[in-house]
Amino acid sequence: MSFLSSFNYWAVIILMMIGFYIIIANNNLLKKIIGINIFQTSIFIMFISMGKVVDGTAPILNEINTLYSSPLPHVLILTAIVVGISTTALGLAIIIRIHSAFGTIDDDVLKKEME
Amino acid sequence: MISSNLPALQVVLPLLAAPLCIILHNRKLTWILTITTCITCFVISCSLLNRVLIENTITYSMGGWLAPWGIEYYIDKLTAYMLLIISAVATLVSIGAKESIENEIASDRIYLFYTTFLLNLTGLLGVIITGDAFNLFVFIEIASLSSYAIISLGKDKRSLYSAFKYLIFGTIGASFILISVGLLYAVTGTLNISDLSQQLAHTENSATITTAFVFFIIGIGIKAAIFPLHLWLPDAYTHSPSIVSTFLAGTTTKVFIYVLIRFIYSLYGYEYSFYLESFNYLLMIVACGAIVYGSILAIKQDSIKRLLAYSSISQIGYMILGLALITELGLAACLTNMFNHAFIKTGLFLAVAVIIYYYQSDSIKQLSGMAKTSPLIFILFLISGLSIIGVPLTSGFISKWYLIKASIDAGYWFFVLVIVFSSVLAIIYIGRIIESAYFKSEENRILIYDENRKTPYLLFFSLLIFTFINIYFGIETTLNVDIAMQISSDLINK
Numbered sequence: 330m331s332f333l334s335s336f337n338y339w340a341v342i343i344l345m346m347i348g349f350y351i352i353i354a355n356n357n358l359l360k361k362i363i364g365i366n367i368f369q370t371s372i373f374i375m376f377i378s379m380g381k382v383v384d385g386t387a388p389i390l391n392e393i394n395t396l397y398s399s400p401l402p403h404v405l406i407l408t409a410i411v412v413g414i415s416t417t418a419l420g421l422a423i424i425i426r427i428h429s430a431f432g433t434i435d436d437d438v439l440k441k442e443m444e
Numbered sequence: 445m446i447s448s449n450l451p452a453l454q455v456v457l458p459l460l461a462a463p464l465c466i467i468l469h470n471r472k473l474t475w476i477l478t479i480t481t482c483i484t485c486f487v488i489s490c491s492l493l494n495r496v497l498i499e500n501t502i503t504y505s506m507g508g509w510l511a512p513w514g515i516e517y518y519i520d521k522l523t524a525y526m527l528l529i530i531s532a533v534a535t536l537v538s539i540g541a542k543e544s545i546e547n548e549i550a551s552d553r554i555y556l557f558y559t560t561f562l563l564n565l566t567g568l569l570g571v572i573i574t575g576d577a578f579n580l581f582v583f584i585e586i587a588s589l590s591s592y593a594i595i596s597l598g599k600d601k602r603s604l605y606s607a608f609k610y611l612i613f614g615t616i617g618a619s620f621i622l623i624s625v626g627l628l629y630a631v632t633g634t635l636n637i638s639d640l641s642q643q644l645a646h647t648e649n650s651a652t653i654t655t656a657f658v659f660f661i662i663g664i665g666i667k668a669a670i671f672p673l674h675l676w677l678p679d680a681y682t683h684s685p686s687i688v689s690t691f692l693a694g695t696t697t698k699v700f701i702y703v704l705i706r707f708i709y710s711l712y713g714y715e716y717s718f719y720l721e722s723f724n725y726l727l728m729i730v731a732c733g734a735i736v737y738g739s740i741l742a743i744k745q746d747s748i749k750r751l752l753a754y755s756s757i758s759q760i761g762y763m764i765l766g767l768a769l770i771t772e773l774g775l776a777a778c779l780t781n782m783f784n785h786a787f788i789k790t791g792l793f794l795a796v797a798v799i800i801y802y803y804q805s806d807s808i809k810q811l812s813g814m815a816k817t818s819p820l821i822f823i824l825f826l827i828s829g830l831s832i833i834g835v836p837l838t839s840g841f842i843s844k845w846y847l848i849k850a851s852i853d854a855g856y857w858f859f860v861l862v863i864v865f866s867s868v869l870a871i872i873y874i875g876r877i878i879e880s881a882y883f884k885s886e887e888n889r890i891l892i893y894d895e896n897r898k899t900p901y902l903l904f905f906s907l908l909i910f911t912f913i914n915i916y917f918g919i920e921t922t923l924n925v926d927i928a929m930q931i932s933s934d935l936i937n938k
Contacts, residue, residue: 401629
């Protein structure tokens, strides 16, 4: 497998690591949510790449094409996107309430407040 | 008609009741609706267990689509056993919830508590009952999202930060599980768990399968708070409203350990999981670490809820240890402990809920001499506490007894030492609370007993039932041990 044929998977790994790094290294809660989003997006790309069949077309039944890409991963990812959006929405809602309760969304300050 | 659709009703009922709570909006009506739903779920799970003990397995195709393509609900003895635990805990907790919730959650948010509670129940029951790997991920997310929301409902503002921390950890965990499901799909082209296990048996082992396994273990490790990945748990249990920590402590982690068992024994097959990668030795080390670490940190805590949270981490260690022994007896010990611990820990947390109801605090130092003003709570707390330590005639003894027996049978004498050492530590941390409550003078107490409060009869009622269950299953073990034995022999000799 050459680099180009597995290009998607390299993109997945790089995106995943970027997202993961943001979650771990950033002190701003809002940016942590962005990190989680990038992290999840990389997984979506992974699923979609898996569904691709070389030379396959869109999975619509007709007489000309006989080779189709698998539509199932795409459908799964629609569900996963919905889950991702709910997580983001809930995370943002909690951040708003953290901000009104503590007056900050900085992780280090919040850790001190917790004691 | 209804009896053939019971598996679907088990999940659909709480799912439908949840939005109904928002429409009803009324405090009392939502509470009654929640209890009714929980009791119905409990009755359904009892009848499912009854059927499964005769028929062995029930499968239910969602919407009439047959198994490898459609979503299948798969019920064997293990599933029914777990459904019974979760719905029983949910029923008892929801009965006692009303009084404690009105004290700890702002009155305009109470209906939201019941909504999220029911959603969480839906997620947990769904995770147990589903036979489809992707559907499992969706239910895991329903359970997790509702638990982040339910934790952040409390008046204590620190609950917000705990919920956020749990959200970050939980989402990473769930994403790892999603990656693992994706990789398995890439190898086998199916998502049905029984189909997956058949396909994997014919597929040559490859790096993809191993990677999927590793991602799954890390993901479920975060979700089930297995020792080095447990960081979200103490905060989440400490700062959330006490009824919420009661419910979460009794159910969430157990459900994820169930998923671990399901994947190891039904999906990958334990020969693959344990022998090929020598994974069981890693689990043993992790389990011993969890047992000792949890108990030692529990001793240091001042907040009783936090103490119980660390004790939960060490109890999860016991379950993992039983699992890692790869013997029938070991797995049975793990399942028995799941059953018993669900009721013991819920009982302890409920006792704390009563304490917080009267005193508005759970600090050990501030509680000195409290047993004299409120003796009943502390007698009930003491019984559940003895059960955590593992004193004979309580259900905690049964779990430890079988775990020790299993370790000796498997030839690991070292674990007996670890279990006994941890029990000694448990005597110390439970003893600290008892000492402060019974033997310290009342004059040191800062907190005032709120005499104007109405007696929380319902809280006491469910607390009494939990205590009764603790003692009952320590003496009469047909339900927990015998069924656990049957399940483990089914899973290992499959």
